[in-house]
Amino acid sequence: MRIAIVGAGLAGLTLSAALHRNGIAAHVYEQAPELAEVGAGIQLAPNAGRLLHRLGLADRLDKVAVRPVALEMRRYHDNAVLFRHGLGADCADLYGAPYYTVHRAHLHQALLDLLPSDSVTLDSQVVAVTDREEDVLLEFADGRSATADLVVGADGIHSLLRARIVTDQPRFSGHAAYRGLVPAERLSHLLDEPKVLLWFGPGQHVVCYPISGGRTISFVATAPAGGWRVESWQASGSVEELAEAYEGWHPEVLGVLRAADSVQKWALHDRDPLRRWRDGRVVMVGDAAHPVLPFGAQGAAQGIEDAAALARCLTDATPTGLDEALDRYERNRRPRIAAVRAWVQSNTRNHHYDDGEQQRQRDGAMDANWGLTSQEWLYGYDAERLDG
Ligand SMILES: Cc1cc2nc3c(=O)[nH]c(=O)nc-3n(C[C@H](O)[C@H](O)[C@H](O)COP(=O)(O)OP(=O)(O)OC[C@H]3O[C@@H](n4cnc5c(N)ncnc54)[C@H](O)[C@@H]3O)c2cc1C
Incomplete structure (x- = not known):
């Protein structure tokens, strides 16, 4: 399976590292010209x-x-x-x-x-992601393109990929x-x-x-x-x-x-919780899926949890079981994020x-x-x- 991860923040890099550990190659595309947290x-x-x-x-x-x-x-x-x-x-x-x-x-x-040094490509702002019969097409701002079997939106609170699921604003x-x-x-x-x-x-x-x-x-x-x-x-x-x-x-x-x-x-x-965490062969992790206020110091931690859970689901998946693997990921993560979010909301008052x-x-x-x-x-x- 060819996996493209959009965004080299803490969630995207953790996912890439977890997949790599499990023997699954993934490529990270990051819009920034250099990586500097x-x-x-x-x-x-x-x-x-x-x-x-x-x-x-x-x-x-x-x-x-x-x-x-x-x-x-x-x-x-x-x-x-x-x-x-x-x-x-x-x-x-x-x-x-x-x-x-x-x-x-x-x-x-x-x-x-x-990560292997050639597994992150910088200066690659994704501007469109299109499902095709056999794969998913990623198009970049400078006219380049790439294909993948699964695209992971790890592109933060202003996520482009989130817009496939919901048209909300921060x-x-x-x-x-x-x-x-x-x-x-x-x-x-x-x-x-x-x-x-x-x-x-x-x-x-x-x-x-x-x-x-x-x-x-x-x-x-x-x-x-x-x-x-x-x-x-x-x-x-x-x-x-x-x-x-x-x-x-x-x-x-x-x-x-x-x-x-x-x-x-x-x-x-x-942002409000997502109704769904995936759309076809696109799935969300980290702030792209569930940006919460930092009143609990758990935002990045939840992105790291997403990454670990998704890597586990993809590793366990059978060759034809991608849909089930993504559903399993969403099923597990949704209640966890709801609990963390409720706690953060109570901290905000508290x-x-x-x-x-x-x-x-x-x-x-x-x-x-x-x-x-x-x-x-x-x-x-x-x-x-x-x-x-
Ligand atoms: C003040 C403050 C304090 C915080 N303190 C904590 C804390 O103590 N503990 C904790 O766990 N969390 C904390 N958080 C939350 C934490 O910072 C975030 O949850 C976390 O950094 C989100 O990581 P991410 O990888 O999901 O997204 P991001 O870090 O936003 O990474 C997204 C990446 O995607 C790239 N990208 C975006 N769009 C595109 C595109 N179209 N094409 C290619 N690349 C793209 C971006 O350039 C970026 O590199 C804090 C947040 C704030 C604001």
């Missing part, structure tokens, strides 16, 4: 980390990533710890992989290094995410105990953690977006504007935000309560119900263990 951190939960370990990336991740020892939630104005649970060795013991925080570029390069959330990277020596107190720190406050929150072996602190600060609608990792915001948005927050929070020389600003969008009754209930419930073991449904899920 954005300068930002990412949290890699064990439901994704475990799958990457199986691809052979355990040693690599240990070298480039950080294993935070805890996740800690704090109040925005007095820095009081609302709740914390251990990660570190407990997480690896419970869920078979650590919780990692990693520079996206390092993760991207690690995946690329798993939905604006009202929030922007400011993202910054800070040399760790400027915030060395955060390295005493490397952890994922979240500060919750009315209408906004901040997440920060070390990456790159502890040399850099990465943060994401959300705030109401005002008129800002640009959705690009390249768009710049201003540190001053960000600090203004966090006026009144504890000096420790402002210290993190102000330590950045520059910030990028991204208007957050999602992270941003005004001071008052709901906020006090949240803080109390966190104490009573949260913990590493309560995340079994999320972190313990094995995307390669399929039903049916």
Whole structure:
């Protein structure tokens, strides 16, 4: 089977690596002229980390990533710890992989290094995909074309291939995410105990953690977006504007935000769940299928899960069983994404309560119900263990 993957993001590259491991060749077409992931951190939960370990990336991740020892939630104005649970060795013991925080570029390069060098073609913007009797035709912006037996849409939130299934548009959330990277020596107190720190406050929150072996602190600060609608990792915001948005927050929070020389600003969008995940011999993975808001740090993790599940289904398929393999993939992924999406939606409310009754209930419930073991449904899920 000739498989074409459109998009060399984390989902597309993981799929290619998983297929390659299983002896199935796939070719990735990427519109960018060079492969350079954005300068930002990412949290890699064990439901994704475990799958990457199986691809052979355990040693690599240990070298480039950080294993935070805890996740800690704090109040925005007095820095009081609302709740914390251990990660570190407990997480690896419970869920078979650590919780990692990693520079996206390092993760991207690690995946690329798993692939044969001739299996990714850059400068290849797909502009049309047409079903034909024997195969699927991909046409590129520069007039080239290619054929495949199966095309996988891993082309992100603005997916061209998604439009074969539904004609929706990304939905604006009202929030922007400011993202910054800070040399760790400027915030060395955060390295005493490397952890994922979240500060919750009315209408906004901040997440920060070390990456790159502890040399850099990465943060994401959300705030109401005002008129800002640009959705690009390249768009710049201003540190001053960000600090203004966090006026009144504890000096420790402002210290993190102000330590950045520059910030990028991204208007957050999602989309409704897809009714179907495939159309003929085209199937979707990652943000192309299910972009969710980043209030759960699971977007990329779910793309990695999709990739592992699809690779499993295609590997198990009989020579004439492509339709059944794709149905099996969709059957398995749809309920999983629905559960993650519902959780992200509840986080969206939960992270941003005004001071008052709901906020006090949240803080109390966190104490009573949260913990590493309560995340079994999320972190313990094995995307390669399929039903049916
Ligand atoms: C602020 C923020 C913080 C986040 N933090 C986390 C986190 O901590 N943990 C986590 O798991 N997730 C996180 N996410 C979510 C995560 O970033 C995304 O879910 C993930 O990067 C999506 O990967 P993807 O491969 O599906 O899509 P993308 O990364 O968007 O990749 C799509 C690729 O397809 C290419 N492409 C697009 N159209 C075409 C075309 N027509 N032809 C050829 N190529 C094409 C693009 O150039 C791109 O390379 C965060 C998101 C945001 C916005």
